[in-house]
Amino acid sequence: MKRYVFRRLLVAIPSLLIASLIVFSLPRLLPGDVVQLMLEEKAYGKDLDDLRAKLGLNRPMYIQYVEWLGQVARGDLGESLWTRRPVLEELARRLPISLELGVLALAFAIVIAVPIGVVAAIRQDTLADYAMRSMAILGLSVPGFWIATLCVLLPAIWWGWSPPIQFTAFSVSPWAHFAQFLLPAFILGIASAAAIMRLTRGTLLEVLRQDYVRTAWAKGLRERVVVLKHSLKNALIPVVTVLGIQVAQILGGTVIFESIFGLPGMGRFLFDAINQRDYPVIQGVNLLIVSVVVLMNLIVDAFYAFLDPRIRY
Amino acid sequence: MQSNPVEVAPWGDRISSKSGSPSHTAAVLQHLWQFVRHKPLGALGGFIVLVLLTLALFAPWIAPYKYDETIPGGRMKAPGAQFWMGTDNLGRDVFSRVVYGASVSVTVGFGAVLLANVLAALIGVTSGYFGGAYDICVQRVVDAWQSFPFLVVILSMMAVLGPGLLNLVLALGVLGAAAGSRVVRGATISVMQNTYVEAARALGAGHLRIMLCYLLPNVAATIIILATIGLGAAILAESALSFLGFGVPPPYPSWGAMLSGSGRSFMYRAPWMAIWPGAAISLAVFGFNMLGDALRDVLDPRLRGGGGRPVS
Numbered sequence: 090m091k092r093y094v095f096r097r098l099l100v101a102i103p104s105l106l107i108a109s110l111i112v113f114s115l116p117r118l119l120p121g122d123v124v125q126l127m128l129e130e131k132a133y134g135k136d137l138d139d140l141r142a143k144l145g146l147n148r149p150m151y152i153q154y155v156e157w158l159g160q161v162a163r164g165d166l167g168e169s170l171w172t173r174r175p176v177l178e179e180l181a182r183r184l185p186i187s188l189e190l191g192v193l194a195l196a197f198a199i200v201i202a203v204p205i206g207v208v209a210a211i212r213q214d215t216l217a218d219y220a221m222r223s224m225a226i227l228g229l230s231v232p233g234f235w236i237a238t239l240c241v242l243l244p245a246i247w248w249g250w251s252p253p254i255q256f257t258a259f260s261v262s263p264w265a266h267f268a269q270f271l272l273p274a275f276i277l278g279i280a281s282a283a284a285i286m287r288l289t290r291g292t293l294l295e296v297l298r299q300d301y302v303r304t305a306w307a308k309g310l311r312e313r314v315v316v317l318k319h320s321l322k323n324a325l326i327p328v329v330t331v332l333g334i335q336v337a338q339i340l341g342g343t344v345i346f347e348s349i350f351g352l353p354g355m356g357r358f359l360f361d362a363i364n365q366r367d368y369p370v371i372q373g374v375n376l377l378i379v380s381v382v383v384l385m386n387l388i389v390d391a392f393y394a395f396l397d398p399r400i401r402y
Numbered sequence: 403m404q405s406n407p408v409e410v411a412p413w414g415d416r417i418s419s420k421s422g423s424p425s426h427t428a429a430v431l432q433h434l435w436q437f438v439r440h441k442p443l444g445a446l447g448g449f450i451v452l453v454l455l456t457l458a459l460f461a462p463w464i465a466p467y468k469y470d471e472t473i474p475g476g477r478m479k480a481p482g483a484q485f486w487m488g489t490d491n492l493g494r495d496v497f498s499r500v501v502y503g504a505s506v507s508v509t510v511g512f513g514a515v516l517l518a519n520v521l522a523a524l525i526g527v528t529s530g531y532f533g534g535a536y537d538i539c540v541q542r543v544v545d546a547w548q549s550f551p552f553l554v555v556i557l558s559m560m561a562v563l564g565p566g567l568l569n570l571v572l573a574l575g576v577l578g579a580a581a582g583s584r585v586v587r588g589a590t591i592s593v594m595q596n597t598y599v600e601a602a603r604a605l606g607a608g609h610l611r612i613m614l615c616y617l618l619p620n621v622a623a624t625i626i627i628l629a630t631i632g633l634g635a636a637i638l639a640e641s642a643l644s645f646l647g648f649g650v651p652p653p654y655p656s657w658g659a660m661l662s663g664s665g666r667s668f669m670y671r672a673p674w675m676a677i678w679p680g681a682a683i684s685l686a687v688f689g690f691n692m693l694g695d696a697l698r699d700v701l702d703p704r705l706r707g708g709g710g711r712p713v714s
Contacts, residue, residue: 100542107546115558223443226695230687232638234645235680238661242669242676341551345642359554360646363561371558379550 094391101383108383109161112375113154161376167369169362176373179358184377186354190277190346191339193270197278198285198335203325206289210324211316213294221286228283233342236276237349256353273350277342281335288331293324326396333389337382437700444696450689457501458508465498470653478672487678490660491668496675499655500682506656507637507686510570514636515629517575518582523625525579526586527613530594541587547580556639560648567650570643574636582628589621596620623701630697634690641683657683 160167166176209221245251252272257265296302297320305315343356355374362370438445457464467473472493481488487496529540547555556573563569593599594617602616641658643649650656652663660679669676 103542104545107543108550111546111550115562219443226443226691227684227688230634230638230691231684232641232645232658232680232687234642234658235661235676235683238666238669238676238680242673245670246673337551341553344553344557345646348646360557363557375550375554375558378554379546382551 093394094387097387097390101387105379105383108379109158109376110154112372112379113157114150115371115375157372166373166376169370170367171365176369179370180355180373180377183353183355183358186352187340187343187347187356190270190274190343190352190354191336193274194278194339194342195281195332195335197275198281201278202282202285203289203328206286207293207316207321209286209290210293210297211312222290225283225286228279228286231279233276233280234345234349236279237273237346240272240276241349252350256351269350269352273346273352277339277346280342281338284331284335285328288328289324292327293320296320296324323397326393329392329396330389333382333386336385340378340381437696441696441699443692444699447689447692447694447696450685451693454504454686454689455508457504459505461502461505465495465501467495467498469499469502469655470494471498478668478675480672481674488672488674490675491665491672496660496678499660500657500678503655503657503660503679503682504686506567506650506654507640507683509567510574510640510650511633511636511690513571514574514578514640515632517571518578518632518636519625519629521575521579522582522586522628523618523621525583527590527617527621529583530587530590531609531613531617537587544580544583547577548584552577552639553642556643557646557648560643565648565651567654570640570649574639578632578636582625582632585624585628586621589624590617593617593620627694627698627701630690631694634687634694637683637690638687 157167164177166180168175169179205221205225209218212218241251252269257269259266293316297316302315302320305319310319340356343354344360345356346352347354347357348360355377359371359374361367362374473489473495474493476485476489476493476495478491478493479485479489481496485495485497487500489495490499525540525544529537556577559573559577560569563573599612599616602612607615640649640656641661644656644658645662647659647662649658652659657679661676665675
């Protein structure tokens with residue numbers, strides 16, 4: 090097990106390096122030079138070359154890349170070209186907000202999806218099953234930003250109520266702080282819930298056809314025990330694996346949802362940075378997101394071996 | 403001795419067919435009918451897809467107005483007999499814009515999926531066939547590519563390329579290829595276990611011949627399924643990008659863009675501006691997902707129960 094985790098970490102290193110190269114070079118290809126933009130809007134330097142030199146953008150790209158990698162290894166993500174604030178500091182402030190949104194969304198997804206998946210599986214091919222499966226496909230099809238838009242729009246029209254779009258810090262009011270995440274997290278979790286529900290149903294159906302489940306029935310155990318205790322545990326193993334993918338999905342979704350609901354998290358930070366061509370910020374956020382996803386997949390894989398003792402690495 | 407060929411549909415029903423074109427048509431129709439009977443939801447999806455394609459192809463004839471035509475004195479009119487889905491804040495007919503929007507979605511969807519699947523087949527089949535160092539290198543790049551959340555990469559890519567229909571196709575296609583190539587690679591490796599591949603090699607067939615004539619046709623079903631499900635995902639992605647302002651530039655009517663931008667503040671007075679484009683996206687993606695699901699059940703039982711958005 091230890092050896093496996095170690096080996097997986099080793100394999101993750103080249104992937105992360107390639108990813109870091111992508112992270113680094115993508116924003117630099119952005120048309121519309123940041124230097125031009127800054128000169129026009131803020132008059133930070135005398136002329137283009139002066140400002141370029143000030144920002145350290147006048148050296149060859151590969152030198153900038155190696156330097157940046159060195160900085161990252163020392164835990165320094167540079168500072169924003171616009172606000173001159175350290176990227177790491179900004180991320181430390183914004184990451185908890187995105188994490189709160191993401192974790193809540195994932196929790197919603199699991200709590201909704203697993204019971205529905207179980208019911209759909211044990212009532213296979215009944216009307217309830219068809220209805221739930223159609224709902225799941227619908228959940229995968231409806232764009233989250235549309236539901237979010239309607240959730241802001243319709244209550245305002247009907248009852249004159251709209252969800253809060255002013256961010257409330259935890260220290261100001263814990264309940265208001267928590268409550269503002271509920272609606273965005275729920276909508277963000279819908280697509281993941283649909284995917285998890287379909288997978289739960291599929292794997293549970295497979296497990297229910299196994300011999301040991303027939304034995305459990307033959308022993309005269311109640312349905313609850315057979316399904317929940319004997320079958321569901323094994324059926325959930327593949328579900329754990331897709332959670333890694335869902336985390337990536339949800340992290341991407343924060344870009345849209347934080348903008349609509351006015352949450353000052355990482356996603357909105359990235360969105361603004363892309364619009365402003367703020368290289369260090371784009372690099373920093375992307376690198377953090379990729380690291381989280383890679384780490385998450387590693388944890389999922391290790392957990393997988395723990396859940397299923399038959400798996401030996 | 404001439405035997406009467408008996409075809410067995412993938413769901414197990416026997417379908418007899420004789421050679422000759424009229425009965426061939428009959429057999430195809432029978433296949434279709436069986437599909438409708440056994441997969442009603444899939445058939446519904448197929449119907450939605452057909453409607454979408456019709457709208458996309460014949461938009462100029464179906465839409466009562468041009469997509470950028472401003473109707474004098476027609477700002478934010480509620481849905482009614484003249485404007486089925488109302489008009490927007492600039493006095494444009496929402497129904498016409500939704501109809502024209504179908505062609506944007508279909509163009510981006512099909513373009514991106516075509517590119518994604520050609521690339522996925524190229525990467526997947528060669529990676530699975532050659533194996534070894536080549537496979538390891540390619541797979542690490544795919545790993546790295548896949549560890550980015552979908553929306554994050556695509557946003558960065560669209561910022562690099564700039565908004566536009568062609569760029570959208572390019573970005574979505576390249577991105578979709580990574581996930582697809584994994585599936586094709588897996589299918590290729592499993593097809594390679596067959597003795598006919600060994601036989602072909604023993605007969606002296608070259609690498610290219612084996613890949614083109616033996617492997618590719620046998621992973622084709624997988625690719626078709628990937629494509630159908632990918633279409634829904636591509637349309638969804640296009641709408642999200644246009645919503646964020648990185649997709650198709652105005653005034654061209656993308657469903658996603660219709661939900662965002664300057665019109666947003668007017669939606670409190672004209673909610674139909676928000677309702678119809680979103681409903682159109684949902685319905686289109688729903689259709690492709692339903693059809694894709696049914697096709698997967700019929701064509702490739704091994705892929706059943708995978709669940710989830712494929713291009714992510």
